[in-house]
Amino acid sequence: MIKNRDNTFAQNIHKLFKDDFFMDSTFGEFAKETVEGVINDLKEDEVTDEDFERIKKISELIGEPVLKSYLRKLINKKFKEM
Numbered sequence: 001m002i003k004n005r006d007n008t009f010a011q012n013i014h015k016l017f018k019d020d021f022f023m024d025s026t027f028g029e030f031a032k033e034t035v036e037g038v039i040n041d042l043k044e045d046e047v048t049d050e051d052f053e054r055i056k057k058i059s060e061l062i063g064e065p066v067l068k069s070y071l072r073k074l075i076n077k078k079f080k081e082m
Helices: 013-020 029-043 048-060 066-081
Strands: none
Touching: 029 048, 029 066, 048 066
């Protein structure tokens, strides 16, 4: 029996992976935990210069443009407040 499916031609590859391979996320666990840690650090009241350098380095490694842009906005907002 053939499943009734959405057209997959030129569909977002992340959606295909999640739907067809039953993935919870398209990010690896290490990357997910690292990014979540950076976001949590940016929510803290105090961020040291050492934290800033680490956060900046991690954000520069991110290749996904929407996530990278989001983190840049959080970083800019946080360090304008300091």
